Amino acid sequence: MSSLSMFPSPPPVGYTSVCEASGELVAAKMGEEGMIQAQYCGQVGEFPSLHFPPDSIRASREESSAKAAFLPHDETVWKRAKEAWYEHGLGAVLSELVTSRAEVPGWLGWSSSAGLAVVRWLGSLHGSLFPHLALSNEDMIATFAENADWYHSAIRAFSWHPHIHKFAIALRDNSIKVYSRTSKIIPLLKHKVQKGVAALAWEPQCASVLAVGCQNCVLIWHVDPMSLSSRPSTTTCQVLTRPGHSPITCLAWSPHGKLLASASPADTAMMIWSVSTETGVPLRRVGGGGVSLLRWSPDGNKLFAATPSSLLRVWETETWTCERWTNLAGRCQSSCWSPDGAVLLFTVADEPVIYSITFPRDADVVTSVKAGSKSAVVCVDVSQVAVEVGEEVLNVGGSVHSMVWDPRGERLAVMFTADPEKGTTSQLIALFRTRLHPVLEIMPCGFIRGEPGVSPELISFQENFESGALLAVCWSNGKLSFIPLMFVPSDDVNRIPRNGFGNGTVFTGQIFSQQ
Known part of the structure; x- marks a missing residue:
């Protein structure tokens, strides 16, 4: 070894x-x-070295402080409740109604107060089992993002295109730059919902589609490689959202490019999106407290999904059933597939070893996951x-x-x-x-x-x-x-x-x- x-x-x-x-x-x-x-x-x-001094790139202002500075304060309670629902879910809606009790009927204020107490009690119970759920969105992103120091890093995310000589980087100010060997134009991507960027992923079978994992959504950019514009229009963007599915810390395209998987440590379901139709299907299983890491195998037959707890799953992508590996010493920190999709390497937080799980190379798609090693083997110390x-x-x-x-x-x-x-x-x-x-x-x-x-x-x-x-x-x-x-x-x-x-x-x- x-x-x-x-x-x-x-x-x-x-x-x-x-x-x-x-x-x-x-x-x-x-x-x-x-x-x-x-x-x-x-x-x-292929590319020269680049330098983005951290002091020259300011972190974007937090969303709450920006709202307080620029949004009018005479919004109706119903509009504020709607915004709270899209951004933070049911608990935020109830909290807004309780705070604005003078603006709502008495029965609604009382029921909202009771409902908020129940939500907080359930949240504390769930949080005792999964402590990461008590983190703020930014703290959760910093904990589970691939970047080792997401808070302070000038470059927060990076992605190579699988087949074209170009890459994208996300900077601390929430802007994204695209560099190509064949063009001197460097597109700069900015969008009002592009905040808390933790993940980037190019669609494998398209030269122009870039998925961005943001604090509250998945943003799909269409960056025309033939365009001479350095500021692509936001009208070409698609915004994929689902209540409770945030923050997005990991993205994975299927090798054929038809499906996009997204994960949030705060959501026990991972989303499988059809970007062309802007529809998504949640894949949920009991246990784990969320989904923190995704890796699609190069052969397209398997999708690795880790949780913030000591549980990981490998899905087979024909019938969407999965096998579980449990009783790890901690949460899975990182993973990668071999080029043929037959070997999965992964590591566990605070444990100084690399594990491997092997899958048969000659098995059909449905049986390949079930025929994998029943236990992970230590392969590197x-x-x-x-x-x-x-x-x-x-x-x-x-x-x-x-x-x-x-x-x-x-x-x-x-x-x-x-x-x-x-x-x-x-x-x-x-x-x-x-x-x-x-x-x-x-x-x-x-x-x-x-x-x-x-x-x-x-x-x-x-x-x-x-x-x-x-x-x-x-x-x-x-x-x-x-x-x-x-x-x-x-x-x-x-x-x-x-x-x-x-x-x-x-x-x-x-x-x-x-x-």
């Missing part, structure tokens, strides 16, 4: 990781990153280790915040949660080599490091990179960097003649080292 103690030392202070070449991670002195990356990898980088780098000692490992698997199934990047009490750092990303056949193998590759004192907050692999894998890293100082990992896929290695390449170049084997 792999562990962090088997890793080579990370780059020293003042050096940053720029690429992987010849089976090893390459670091460069600060200021020389571009030159060293070009030396080892040529012009493979990421317990804390002390790493010496010159005179510096770093405590690395522990609880995993997020992990991503490249589309070829060759590299696994793992990002950790800092723990001041234990002295662990979150400044390093652990990179593993992986192999799926004949059995799952996960082996050490090296540590990825950024600038001094800077930690990664989001990581994501480009899905259509041709020369290995391309890892995007959003750092705590507002920088977005791209790290090319140059390797030959394992399947291609088996087809290489043992006496060298066909063109006569000597093959040393170093690039395929599995140390």
